Amino acid sequence: MSFKSICVYGAGALGGAIAAKLAAAGNGVTISAVARGAHLKSIRENGLKLYEAGAEKPIKVEITATDDPYSLPKQDLIITGLKGHQLGDAAEGIAALLKDGTRVMMILNGIPWWYFHRDSQSPHAELQFEELDPAGRLWRLIGPERVIGCVAMQGAEVVNPGEIQLSNNGRYILGEPSGEMSDDLEGIKALLTAAGLNVSMTPRIRDEIWNKLTGNAAFNPLSALTRALMTDIMADPALYDMVGKIMNEVRAVGTALGAKFSITIEERLEQSRHIGAVRTSMLQDLLAGKALEIVPLSGMVVALGRLASVPTPVSETVLALVSQLDIENRRGA
Template structure:
């Protein structure tokens, strides 16, 4: 099995480096200065235990990959980039969605018979070309996997075995989407962190977004793991540690604003709740406001922390 990791950013890059370090066959798809740096110097994985550099085949698009029997396409791009990636893949390759949100798997299943979902619990960072940072140690992350829409098979078991060998905690789970919907609820707060930063008072708007999200999921008849179940699965596995003297700055949406990428995946996080609410007759104004504000912040190049929690709350309450 060769892992073709499409999107070698924070999550995809850490998984790629760890898999390669454990002896797995890995190829990358990246873009821009990040791709240039990887081709020139290799992928630098920074961890609390030390740095490692991985010289891996790196391509600009999935269409450039020399696809082989036994390859697995691992999508680690943001949800807003998924469709463009899917259209460039060979139709017989298994597709693994190493992504936040819950829309990627459905998009993949429209085109591919074998689709797998991974619930990503992997604090990581990518803020400079060629470099990714694993921010938990000694275990870098929890990456449970299952078939979409449900079930477990030999491929999901083999992938879990590779991930475990690479140092992750990974279990095949037949109910993986139940876990991913719980992660979606957590990711609704990504917009708050990006807009307000990690400041006092940010918990309140994040709690409003989550409560609204739970209401919408229940109206849609979508099951999700409880907070107690999620806490039990995480336990004390994920321990944030300083890497090169620095602690974690922020999550994926925060990093997108910090890097001035121009886009964020809020349409597939907060926007998923908005969509489900519209489909099932439940208003989701708080999530629509958060989605709109963070998308606008990315489009206009605003840095993280452009709003105070009070300003965000006021906008949410008047929407």
């Protein structure tokens, strides 16, 4: 279908960056955004500013922004920028924007709620996890058949309300849960590419989910527990060793569920040395007093490890620690 109306639902760091790029490109597409708080207020009053990596001047766009999705018309395409633990509460709002044929491109870290929909890599097709989708609201109100999976290799941060900074020239990998190379997939890729994003497609989106989770499950919780930047974690011998152990556990669980990995753990560690002095998204949320994205990352490594009879002792320890940190941090906030 032709995607002429697009809502970015959750226009924070990454979602806001995509909204800004799409709006700046024009291409006859109407862009709206769902945001909240001071960020929403600034977008409404001053527009949305995006500083790309290395740029001195921002892209600035004016877009329709609201905290009330029911005030928007039905959409051809919804792009979610929410984290996994935020999606359940947004299910009704997202569903209000759906019409026949609407696709929902979900940018998620870790294991997504739709992971086992039409999964042919493991014997667990259509398995649902309550911890990823409480009361099955996402499965029931949105439907996994609408989903386009998206793995984003893009560092982004809201540096001020209405202002987003990208830390790298990222890339986005899209895939249907079924593995089909559909017309919708082609259309969304063309749309995002025309907006200046580096986009590719794959028939094996779950492989890409596990490849990214290899890093996220290690660096995100460790950065929150230590408040360390990526460079600091990689420079500390004990933390470096722990990163490697978590990565090996993630790979073992993913492999047991049929995932294929494109590089070795040693190569992944070497890549991580060059990411720079970056604050992970979990560290950003910790410092802002927000709930942490624990379940789709560490939580599901442990849960799926049990499902596949793969031991994950280091991940279990990290999960216990970061879960309590989350409770105490929000209590303090």
